[in-house]
Amino acid sequence: MTTTALLTDQYELTMVSAALRAGTANRSCVFEAFARRLPDGRRYGVVAGTGRVLDAVEKFRFGDAELAALDGIVDSDTIGWLADYRFRGEIDGYREGELYFPGSPILTVRGGFAEAVILETVVLSILNHDSAIASAAARMVNAAAGRPIIEMGSRRTHEQAAVAASRAAYLAGVNATSNLEAARTYGVPSAGTAAHSFTLLFAQPDGSDERAAFAAQVEALGTETTLLVDTYDITTGVKNAIEVAGTELGAVRIDSGDLGVLARQVRQQLDDLGAHKTQIVVSGDLDEYAIASLRAEPVDLYGVGTSVVTGSGSPTAGMVYKLVEVDGVPVAKRSSRKESHGGEKRAVRAARSTGTIVEEILVRASNSQAPVSGTAGLDVTEMQIPLVRDGERVPGLPTLEESRRYLARGLVTLPWEGLGLSHGDPAIPTRYLNEPESR
Amino acid sequence: MTTTALLTDQYELTMVSAALRAGTANRSCVFEAFARRLPDGRRYGVVAGTGRVLDAVEKFRFGDAELAALDGIVDSDTIGWLADYRFRGEIDGYREGELYFPGSPILTVRGGFAEAVILETVVLSILNHDSAIASAAARMVNAAAGRPIIEMGSRRTHEQAAVAASRAAYLAGVNATSNLEAARTYGVPSAGTAAHSFTLLFAQPDGSDERAAFAAQVEALGTETTLLVDTYDITTGVKNAIEVAGTELGAVRIDSGDLGVLARQVRQQLDDLGAHKTQIVVSGDLDEYAIASLRAEPVDLYGVGTSVVTGSGSPTAGMVYKLVEVDGVPVAKRSSRKESHGGEKRAVRAARSTGTIVEEILVRASNSQAPVSGTAGLDVTEMQIPLVRDGERVPGLPTLEESRRYLARGLVTLPWEGLGLSHGDPAIPTRYLNEPESR
Numbered sequence: 101m102t103t104t105a106l107l108t109d110q111y112e113l114t115m116v117s118a119a120l121r122a123g124t125a126n127r128s129c130v131f132e133a134f135a136r137r138l139p140d141g142r143r144y145g146v147v148a149g150t151g152r153v154l155d156a157v158e159k160f161r162f163g164d165a166e167l168a169a170l171d172g173i174v175d176s177d178t179i180g181w182l183a184d185y186r187f188r189g190e191i192d193g194y195r196e197g198e199l200y201f202p203g204s205p206i207l208t209v210r211g212g213f214a215e216a217v218i219l220e221t222v223v224l225s226i227l228n229h230d231s232a233i234a235s236a237a238a239r240m241v242n243a244a245a246g247r248p249i250i251e252m253g254s255r256r257t258h259e260q261a262a263v264a265a266s267r268a269a270y271l272a273g274v275n276a277t278s279n280l281e282a283a284r285t286y287g288v289p290s291a292g293t294a295a296h297s298f299t300l301l302f303a304q305p306d307g308s309d310e311r312a313a314f315a316a317q318v319e320a321l322g323t324e325t326t327l328l329v330d331t332y333d334i335t336t337g338v339k340n341a342i343e344v345a346g347t348e349l350g351a352v353r354i355d356s357g358d359l360g361v362l363a364r365q366v367r368q369q370l371d372d373l374g375a376h377k378t379q380i381v382v383s384g385d386l387d388e389y390a391i392a393s394l395r396a397e398p399v400d401l402y403g404v405g406t407s408v409v410t411g412s413g414s415p416t417a418g419m420v421y422k423l424v425e426v427d428g429v430p431v432a433k434r435s436s437r438k439e440s441h442g443g444e445k446r447a448v449r450a451a452r453s454t455g456t457i458v459e460e461i462l463v464r465a466s467n468s469q470a471p472v473s474g475t476a477g478l479d480v481t482e483m484q485i486p487l488v489r490d491g492e493r494v495p496g497l498p499t500l501e502e503s504r505r506y507l508a509r510g511l512v513t514l515p516w517e518g519l520g521l522s523h524g525d526p527a528i529p530t531r532y533l534n535e536p537e538s539r
Numbered sequence: 540m541t542t543t544a545l546l547t548d549q550y551e552l553t554m555v556s557a558a559l560r561a562g563t564a565n566r567s568c569v570f571e572a573f574a575r576r577l578p579d580g581r582r583y584g585v586v587a588g589t590g591r592v593l594d595a596v597e598k599f600r601f602g603d604a605e606l607a608a609l610d611g612i613v614d615s616d617t618i619g620w621l622a623d624y625r626f627r628g629e630i631d632g633y634r635e636g637e638l639y640f641p642g643s644p645i646l647t648v649r650g651g652f653a654e655a656v657i658l659e660t661v662v663l664s665i666l667n668h669d670s671a672i673a674s675a676a677a678r679m680v681n682a683a684a685g686r687p688i689i690e691m692g693s694r695r696t697h698e699q700a701a702v703a704a705s706r707a708a709y710l711a712g713v714n715a716t717s718n719l720e721a722a723r724t725y726g727v728p729s730a731g732t733a734a735h736s737f738t739l740l741f742a743q744p745d746g747s748d749e750r751a752a753f754a755a756q757v758e759a760l761g762t763e764t765t766l767l768v769d770t771y772d773i774t775t776g777v778k779n780a781i782e783v784a785g786t787e788l789g790a791v792r793i794d795s796g797d798l799g800v801l802a803r804q805v806r807q808q809l810d811d812l813g814a815h816k817t818q819i820v821v822s823g824d825l826d827e828y829a830i831a832s833l834r835a836e837p838v839d840l841y842g843v844g845t846s847v848v849t850g851s852g853s854p855t856a857g858m859v860y861k862l863v864e865v866d867g868v869p870v871a872k873r874s875s876r877k878e879s880h881g882g883e884k885r886a887v888r889a890a891r892s893t894g895t896i897v898e899e900i901l902v903r904a905s906n907s908q909a910p911v912s913g914t915a916g917l918d919v920t921e922m923q924i925p926l927v928r929d930g931e932r933v934p935g936l937p938t939l940e941e942s943r944r945y946l947a948r949g950l951v952t953l954p955w956e957g958l959g960l961s962h963g964d965p966a967i968p969t970r971y972l973n974e975p976e977s978r
Contacts, residue, residue: 107698109691109717111731114760118733122755124740131736156698169723175759213740220734221718224694225701252548255663256855258700259546259595262664265697278548279660284608292550294557295659297570297862300870301563301652303978308870316561320614321553330874356874410854416695416845423736431739431747435769435795539742 104156105166105182107222110173116214117178125181125214130425130444133193133207133227135200139235139414141523144514146238146507147206148268149230150196151500154493156222157187187215191488194447195498197271197507198483199514200231201460203530205445206419208484213426220421227419229261230268232411236388237272238511239412240404242519243392249402250291252278252383253409265409271504274408286500293326293353293381293403300331308332314344324350326381329366330357338366342373351379351400359384360397367398387412388521432538442538447483449528450475457513457528464534472533543595544605544621546661549612555653556617564620564653569864569883572632572646572666574639578674578853580962583953585677585946586645587707588669589635590939593932595661596626626654630927633886634937636710636946637922638953639670640899642969644884645858647923652865659860666858668700669707671850675827676711677950678851679843681958682831688841689730691717691822692848704848710943713847725939732765732792732820732842739770747771753783763789765820768805769796777805781812790818790839798823799836806837826851827960871977881977886922888967889914896952896967903973912972 119125138145162170162182170179189211200206206227209216240249251269254262254277266282276291277283283290294317302313314327323345329337329352341352352370354362359382370378382394383403391402411417422440423431430443444465450472451457460483461472472480486494498506511519518527558564577584601609601621609618628650639645645666648655679688690708693701693716705721715730716722722729733756741752753766762784768776768791780791791809793801798821809817821833822842830841850856862870864883871881883904889911890896899922900911911919925933937945950958957966 104698106720106723107693107701108719109693109731110719110722110729111717111733113719114731115733115737115756118737118756118759119740121759122741122751124755127740129736129740166723169719173719173729213736217734217736220736221694221701222698225696225698228695229697229700254546254548255660255860256667256857257664258668258697258703259543259661259664260699261668261697262546262660278550280547280549280552280608280612281545283549284545284605290549290612292548292553294550294554295656296872297568297652297656298554298557300862300872300978301558301566301568301865302561303865303868303870305866305868305978308978312561316563317554317557320557320560330872332873334874406855406857415849415854418695418845421694423739426740426742429742429744431742433735433739433769434771435773539739539744539747 102159103161103163103166104159104222105162106169107225108218109221112218112220113170113174113178115217116181117174119214120177120181126212128427129211129213129216129423131209131216131421132205132424132445133223133419133421134203134205135417135419137202137418138526139418142235142414143518143520143524143527145200145231145417146234146272147194147196147198147200147231148234148271149226150193150207150487152226152230152264153207153223154487156226157219157488158493160219160222161186181214185215186491187211187219188491189215192484193487194483195485195503195506197503197510199510201526201528201530203441203462204460205447205462205484208444224419224421228416230264231417231419232415233265233268233408234272235417236412236414237269237274237408238507239388239521240391240408241273242511243388243521244402245395247400247402248275249404250276250278251408252403253405254279256406257409262409267500269408271500271507273504273508294328296328296331299328310337311340311344314341318345323348326351326353328353328355330354334362334366335369338369342370342375342378347373347375347378349375349378351381353381353383353403355384360394363394363397363399392521430536430538441532441535443536448472448480449483450478450480451513452478455513456515459528460530462530462532464536541598542600542602542605543598543661544601545608546664547657548660551657551659552609552613552617554656555620556613558653559616559620565651567866568650568652568655568862570648570655570860571644571863571884572662572858572860573642573644574856574858576641576857577965578857581674581853582957582959582963582966584639584670584856585673585711586633586635586637586639586670587673587710588665589632589646589926591665591669591703592646592662593926595665596658596927597932599658599661600625620653624654625930626650626658627930628654631923632926633922634924634942634945636942636949638949640965640967640969642880642901643899644886644901644923647883663858663860667856669703670856670858671854672704672707672847673711674856675851675853676708676713676847677946678827678960679830679847680712681950682827682960683841684834686838686840687714688843689715689717690847691842692844693718695845696848701848706939708847710939710946712943712947733767735767735770738767749776750779750783753780757784762787765790765792767792767794769793773801773805774808777808781809781814781817786812786814786817788814788817790820792820792822794823799833802833802836802838831960869975869977880971880974882975887911887919888922889917889919890952891917894952895954898967899969901969901971903975
């Protein structure tokens with residue numbers, strides 16, 4: 101078991117050390133992870149990474165090697181405490197695949213101060229990365245309007261981040277990934293075409309030989325394969341592709357140029373050649389806007405890379421992990437710019453009978469069973485589910501496939517303007533109810 | 540040994556499969572990794588990740604578990620080939636910490652087609668991520684003009700990307716990291732202060748108790764510690780900090796508000812209290828521009844987070860890995876928008892006798908010892924060094940510390956406008972010499 105314990109900021113362990121010495125390490129605390137705002141004019145965010153957070157919490161253990169690395173950073177009492185550490189508290193949270201808005205308490209961690217504070221970095225790393233990817237990918241899936249998308253961005257991000265990005269993009273509705281580790285670890289369907297290098301490989305001193313490359317690919321992978329037709333001249337490439345593979349060829353891919361114009365030309369050419377079923381795959385710096393702009397064109401499948409794995413301009417979800425309650429007393433930072441709302445919060449979402457959501461309401465959690473005022477005539481849904489009890493993962497949590505379907509249904513509940521690509525306010529407002537005064 | 544073999548796009552393995560069947564898998568190939576352009580108006584890029592690339596190449600082996608995962612994706616002949624795989628070719632490249640410009644051949648991989656093409660994804664993932672971080676961090680280090688910077692962005696990026704980001708930022712001249720795994724794995728100096736949660740932890744039902752929190756921290760960590768003074772009221776926080784810790788307190792940290800104004804106020808207050816040596820640490824959404832804007836203020840240390848780990852607007856370096864030569868024949872994609880320069884290239888950089896660099900020149904590599912035309916009166920430096928021979932890492936490659944010093948010296952060689960923060964052209968032009976015609 102690879103430990104996650106050092107994927108942690110040093111100050112968390114020095115705070116543990118100071119709290120142990122001061123006798124406050126076991127004060128009963130509530131931390132909430134939330135985003136103060138949505139990035140970049142987005143209308144909604146998509147929660148992703150919860151399953152990976154729970155994996156990381158289970159693996160958050162300090163072995164001898166980790167403890168040795170902390171020598172000189174914390175004192176021996178702290179080393180002893182860390183040696184025995186495992187999380188024994190409670191975690192509630194939004195489902196993976198749930199929509200979120202500013203303030204939504206995506207994860208609530210209850211436990212002693214020390215045991216909960218040291219999870220801060222790894223919890224946020226995972227939620228911030230995975231939610232940024234899923235939030236961007238969901239917009240691309242919407243823009244594609246039912247056409248499938250392959251995520252092929254591994255090469256544009258950290259090699260392990262790529263695996264998590266594939267998972268998050270799949271959660272958001274992308275159909276497949278190029279990343280083989282994501283296929284192995286998370287069961288994401290994998291897919292692929294071919295690179296320009298494969299066509300170039302067949303070049304001879306006296307010239308290129310695209311047909312030899314296509315023939316080799318069809319021989320190995322069958323006529324259902326996708327041939328990359330833009331290494332040299334696209335029109336010739338399409339002609340070569342169909343001559344070599346026949347009219348049953350699976351697809352051709354175009355990776356450069358004006359994709360809309362080219363898609364129309366290639367469709368016409370394929371149809372003229374009798375290859376009516378041969379599909380057109382486009383790729384090359386596609387983001388949600390480029391995908392939307394191709395909606396009227398004869399494109400069958402999008403390959404997206406850089407934009408999805410970098411969150412399409414918003415590579416982090418900007419979530420924070422804040423202490424909101426100590427021994428039942430609401431607490432909050434009170435300095436100017438980063439005001440927080442103290443006290444543990446219960447989150448509910450109100451929807452019309454049509455299913456369209458209208459408001460998120462954060463209620464002081466001590467009112468956990470009370471009806472929520474101002475929601476007459478609306479359906480009210482509790483947003484959090486139990487994730488960890490007594491340090492153990494709650495059985496029967498949603499699988500990745502279930503979360504993927506959950507998000508697909510959730511997106512339909514957004515007010516219509518919430519699915520637009522233009523910048524604007526969050527799709528629904530967040531209201532705070534029965535807010536306590538914080539210390 | 541954790542394998543890196545599945546950190547790979549599926550199409551690389553299906554191309555291997557097709558090339559094996561076509562008898563072209565062992566054609567002698569040269570791949571080059573380079574960036575077509577610098578991101579976002581940047582004047583230079585910083586090469587980072589080379590050391591991690593070499594680690595990843597060593598660990599690129601297919602064990603039984605990996606081969607089992609590929610069942611159904613490639614045929615049994617390919618499985619057999621992968622089972623025996625290890626890279627046996629040659630790699631040359633720019634040093635880590637080297638400046639790069641559009642077209643610079645940062646890494647050149649020579650080997651059979653199959654053995655070299657399957658490294659594409661993991662090589663690019665590492666170079667694109669690490670170079671994006673180092674390139675952004677170098678600008679921040681320059682903007683800080685000698686004042687130290689702590690990288691504390693782990694929570695804003697994927698949990699493993701955070702470790703690599705710490706390494707890359709340190710390479711670029713950042714002084715320390717909050718990330719404990721980066722400290723353990725790469726020897727990056729670690730540092731930390733405290734979070735608002737620590738101060739809030741000491742709240743009581745009848746009110747806050749910032750002094751108790753400060754006293755606990757000083758008790759555990761000594762007066763050299765850094766106290767976070769903006770949980771409640773900053774002026775009161777500074778007063779409490781000095782009353783509790785004395786005038787020998789190491790530093791106070793301000794994490795919100797108008798940092799310039801606050802730094803001046805706090806400096807005045809500290810001086811009035813006699814705490815002349817107590818330093819001021821600022822943090823909170825700092826990027827290179829915010830750092831530069833604080834140059835005239837009494838700030839002693841910057842804490843940077845989101846902006847550094849996300850490449851300050853450019854989270855990927857956009858490098859590509861292109862086949863440029865097959866059996867000695869230059870090859871290049873010839874379609875419209877993404878033209879490449881075929882043929883293996885030797886890279887040299889010309890500098891005035893003052894050390895200021897003036898031009899990067901990419902010469903057909905077959906002229907590997909010839910003088911470079913157009914460089915009379917200039918000092919000419921070869922840019923690539925051997926990194927791998929016969930599949931083995933060349934001994935004596937630069938350490939992280941050496942690469943860090945190398946970059947610090949390299950930045951001094953930029954023309955003066957190259958160190959500016961404003962958007963513009965690359966600091967020096969790139970010239971192609973003796974370009975062959977590609978197939």
